[in-house]
Amino acid sequence: MKYLITIVGPTAIGKTALSIDLAKYYNCEIISCDSRQFFKEMNIGTAVPNPEELASATHHFIQNKSIADSYTVGDFEKEALLKIEELHKNNDYVVLVGGSGLYVDAILKGFDEFPTIDPSIREIVNMNYEKLGIEYLQSQLELLDPNYFKSITIDNPQTLQNPQRMMRFVEVCIGTGKPYSSFLNQKKNKRNFVPIIIGLEAERSIIYDRINQRVDIMIKQGLVEEAKALYNQKELNALQTVGYRELFSHFDGEFTLAFAIDEIKKNTRRFSKRQLTWFKRKENTKWFDYLAERKEIIKYIENQTPTI
Numbered sequence: 001m002k003y004l005i006t007i008v009g010p011t012a013i014g015k016t017a018l019s020i021d022l023a024k025y026y027n028c029e030i031i032s033c034d035s036r037q038f039f040k041e042m043n044i045g046t047a048v049p050n051p052e053e054l055a056s057a058t059h060h061f062i063q064n065k066s067i068a069d070s071y072t073v074g075d076f077e078k079e080a081l082l083k084i085e086e087l088h089k090n091n092d093y094v095v096l097v098g099g100s101g102l103y104v105d106a107i108l109k110g111f112d113e114f115p116t117i118d119p120s121i122r123e124i125v126n127m128n129y130e131k132l133g134i135e136y137l138q139s140q141l142e143l144l145d146p147n148y149f150k151s152i153t154i155d156n157p158q159t160l161q162n163p164q165r166m167m168r169f170v171e172v173c174i175g176t177g178k179p180y181s182s183f184l185n186q187k188k189n190k191r192n193f194v195p196i197i198i199g200l201e202a203e204r205s206i207i208y209d210r211i212n213q214r215v216d217i218m219i220k221q222g223l224v225e226e227a228k229a230l231y232n233q234k235e236l237n238a239l240q241t242v243g244y245r246e247l248f249s250h251f252d253g254e255f256t257l258a259f260a261i262d263e264i265k266k267n268t269r270r271f272s273k274r275q276l277t278w279f280k281r282k283e284n285t286k287w288f289d290y291l292a293e294r295k296e297i298i299k300y301i302e303n304q305t306p307t308i
Contacts, residue, residue, distance in 0.1 A: 010272035033098035110189030
C-alpha cells in the first residue's frame with residue numbers, strides 16, 4: 001500500500017515545518033502544492049522554504065516555473081501525479097503540503113472532464129470582458145448557471161474576481177448550451193495511493209498574529225524591493241496575488257507604504273479564513289492544534305496504515 005500524507009491548513013500555521021519533520025521521519029520526499037511557490041521570481045512574498053529547510057528534505061514543485069509561463073492546475077495535476085508515482089516506487093510514503101485547496105483537490109480526487117470549446121467563443125467572451133469588465137462575466141454566469149453562481153458566491157467569493165476562471169465558466173456555458181456545474185462530479189478518478197489528511201489549526205487570534213508577524217518579517221527581508229523588481233510585469237496572472245498586488249497599488253500612488261502593508265495583512269487574514277472554510281469541508285481530515293507534538297501526529301498516521 002502506498003500513502004500520501006497530506007498536510008493542509010491556513011497560511012502561517014506551520015505546515016512547512018511539519019512536512020519536513022514527517023519527511024525526515026519516513027525518509028521520504030515532499031510535493032509542494034502551494035500555487036504561489038511554483039514561480040522562481042516570487043520568493044519572499046510567497047514564503048518559500050528557506051535554504052536550510054529545502055536542504056533538510058527533498059522538495060518538488062518549488063520555484064520550478066517562471067511567472068511568464070502558462071501553468072494551470074490541470075498541468076500541475078498531471079506532473080505531480082507522475083512524480084508521486086515515481087517516488088512511490090522507492091518509498092511507501094510521500095508528503096503533500098500546501099495551502100492551495102484547489103491544487104490539493106486536484107491531486108487527491110482530480111478534476112472533471114469538459115468538452116472542447118470553439119476558440120471563437122473564447123475570443124468573444126474575452127472581448128466582452130475587455131469592454132465590460134468582470135461584471136459582464138459575473139452577470140453571464142448568474143444567468144447561465146445560477147446555482148453554481150450562488151455556490152461560489154457563498155463558498156469561494158474570490159473566484160468571482162478571477163477573470164480567467166470566470167471566462168472559463170462562461171465559455172463552457174455558452175459553448176455547450178449547458179450549465180458549467182452540469183459537468184462537475186461526473187466520475188471518480190482512480191488514485192494509486194491512500195491519502196492520510198492532516199489539518200493544522202489554531203484559535204483565529206493566534207493565526208492572525210502569526211500572519212501579521214510573517215508579513216512584518218517579509219517586509220524586513222525585502223518584499224518591497226522584490227515587488228518593485230516585478231512591477232513592470234504586474235499584469236501577469238501569477239502576480240495577481242496578495243503581497244504583490246497591494247505593493248503595486250503603492251507604486252501606482254494609490255496607497256502609502258504603511259497602508260499597503262496593512263492591506264497585505266488584512267487580505268492575508270481574509271485568505272486564511274477562506275482556506276479554513278475550504279479545508280474544513282474535506283472529509284477524513286484529522287485536525288491537530290498547531291502546537292501538537294510530532295509523536296501524536298505520527299501515532300495517528302501509524303494507526304491509519306495496516307501493520308504487516
